[in-house]
Amino acid sequence: MVLFKEWIKLRGWLLLLLLGHAVFAAYLFLSLRHQFRVEHPEMLFYQAGRIGRLFYDDLRYLPLASGLLLGLAQFLPEMTKGRLRLALHLPVGLGRMILSHLAVGLGALGLLLGLDLVALGLSVGTFFPAPFVSSALTTALPWMLAGVAGYLGMALILLEPERRFQVVNALVAGGVVWLCHLSPRFGAYDHALPGLALLVALMVPAALLPARRFRDGGV
Secondary structure, three states, rough: HHHHHHHHHHHHHHHHHHHHHHHHHHHHHHHHHHHHOOOOOHHHHHHHHHHHOOOOOOHHOOOHHHHHHHHHHHHHHHHHHHHHHHHOOOOOOHHHHHHHHHHHHHHHHHHHHHHHHHHHHHHHHHHHHHHHHHHHHHHHHHHHHHHHHHHHHHHHHHHHHOOHHHHHHHHHHHHHHHHOOOOOOHHHHHHHHHHHHHHHHHHHHOOOHHHHHOOOOOO
């Protein structure tokens, strides 16, 4: 029941975001094609391989923006319209209910991020040799994690009934996002991705804490 309710609530937003990401995918491909039309391929290969120029840098903040928007669209109505308080009376445990909410949101966000990675891989693979594709994907993965952290951070903030903890949650989430964008260099996170992914994953169980405070007397 919870999964279906969340899907109904988010499907319109997901459709709009899918359209936006599809438009960006087309822009990314056309932008790379334009670069190869106005410059010699050898020069572009040198810039990408030796200098570390990112021809797909416009993708950097798209996952974060999408994660924040999805989190806002999913959890703001729950808190401002009292839906979460009503849902607490359902014969479903608190942990299961919150994790069901997060599963739907993360599933929707995962679809968007998957589209971004496929578009990036196809665009880079069309114009650059194969080794550039894997390096582009690993370079973009921290940006994807930033999108997940943004979504979970929005959930942490909006589920929290106490202002002081909202500030703490915002600082923690902002710190994780900052780590994901700490270095703009090509392949800078190749050896740090597992640790960064674990840090983002820890934000999932952390969302149960503000939900429990809300259930136990938050306003």
